Amino acid sequence: xxxxxxxxxxxxxxxxxxxxxxxxxxxxxxxxxxxxxxxxxxxxxxxxxxxxxxxxxxxxxxxxxxxxxxxxxxxxxxxxxxxxxxxxxxxxxxxxxxxxxxxxxxxxxxxxxxxxxxxxxxxxxxxxxxxxxxxxxxxxxxxxxxxxxxxxxxxxxxxxxxxxxxxxxxxxxxxxxxxxxxxxxxxxxxxxxxxxxxxxxxxxxxxxxxxxxxxxxxxxxxxxxxxxxxxxxxxxxxxxxxxxxxxxxxxxxxxxxxxxxxxxxxxxxxxxxxxxxxxxxxxxxxxxxxxxxxxxxxxxxxxxxxxxxxxxxxxxxxxxxxxxxxxxxxxxx
Numbered sequence: 001x002x003x004x005x006x007x008x009x010x011x012x013x014x015x016x017x018x019x020x021x022x023x024x025x026x027x028x029x030x031x032x033x034x035x036x037x038x039x040x041x042x043x044x045x046x047x048x049x050x051x052x053x054x055x056x057x058x059x060x061x062x063x064x065x066x067x068x069x070x071x072x073x074x075x076x077x078x079x080x081x082x083x084x085x086x087x088x089x090x091x092x093x094x095x096x097x098x099x100x101x102x103x104x105x106x107x108x109x110x111x112x113x114x115x116x117x118x119x120x121x122x123x124x125x126x127x128x129x130x131x132x133x134x135x136x137x138x139x140x141x142x143x144x145x146x147x148x149x150x151x152x153x154x155x156x157x158x159x160x161x162x163x164x165x166x167x168x169x170x171x172x173x174x175x176x177x178x179x180x181x182x183x184x185x186x187x188x189x190x191x192x193x194x195x196x197x198x199x200x201x202x203x204x205x206x207x208x209x210x211x212x213x214x215x216x217x218x219x220x221x222x223x224x225x226x227x228x229x230x231x232x233x234x235x236x237x238x239x240x241x242x243x244x245x246x247x248x249x250x251x252x253x254x255x256x257x258x259x260x261x262x263x264x265x266x267x268x269x270x271x272x273x274x275x276x277x278x279x280x281x282x283x284x285x286x287x288x289x290x291x292x293x294x295x296x297x298x299x300x301x302x303x304x305x306x307x308x309x310x311x312x313x314x315x316x317x318x319x320x321x322x323x324x325x326x327x328x329x330x331x332x333x
Contacts, residue, residue, distance in 0.1 A: 052080025
């Protein structure tokens with residue numbers, strides 16, 4: 001006969017396995033990346049990359065693939081620099097503004113781009129070499145990390161701040177704060193930025209560049225911007241549509257079992273709050289109610305979530321950048 005402790009462990013393992021498998025499936029349906037399209041490129045504000053596309057005509061380059069490829073590469077570099085220049089840094093400046101104000105030396109010096117795709121495409125009666133470059137917004141080579149050196153006197157390199165497994169697990173168990181801005185009109189809907197702020201209607205700062213953890217900011221960015229067609233209550237319960245009933249039953253069973261075994265209980269993964277309005281030239285500052293701010297600051301878990309940049313902003317799918325030449329294959333990746 002198995003001991004009571006082994007039975008308990010086995011039962012919890014099965015429950016957790018069921019939960020995480022179903023949660024992974026549901027999470028894929030819950031949010032979609034917010035893609036800001038630009039002429040000859042795009043910015044993926046969820047996965048944290050921006051892209052530039054260039055083309056070289058074979059016909060205009062003596063049918064030389066080598067020469068057409070060089071033209072395409074030059075075009076891709078030009079495109080990714082143009083995309084970068086329009087990236088909003090905070091509530092009143094873009095990357096181009098920083099360069100013109102001589103806060104940074106050159107935009108190109110900040111971007112760690114890499115080849116992402118190369119193919120031949122046909123358009124009209126011509127063939128083109130098409131090259132796509134990609135650059136990260138976050139991570140060791142990310143634009144966020146590069147800019148931090150201009151905004152803070154000292155920034156600890158990511159490689160010099162190893163995180164223990166226990167700390168990583170503790171951070172991963174924190175809830176995500178979801179700021180739902182879909183109720184705002186299109187002309188007031190938030191625009192993504194590298195260093196956005198969260199404030200109250202009275203002007204109290206809830207989160208900004210100076211209140212977040214350096215490592216978390218560099219690794220995953222200050223906020224993730226997504227689109228979703230799910231209701232706030234569905235997001236709060238971690239479950240889309242028809243899985244709600246199953247999830248509620250599972251939570252009830254897991255909670256009862258935890259209480260019976262005196263095990264610690266974990267809160268839900270998503271905490272949803274509404275965005276009341278936006279502020280700033282670029283509409284990047286998010287305004288929440290004083291009551292919501294007080295609730296978020298009253299619990300250590302939500303305070304840590306803010307500090308660790310575990311924030312998701314849900315915007316309407318109709319909000320975006322300037323539509324331009326963006327190949328369908330690139331837009332769908």
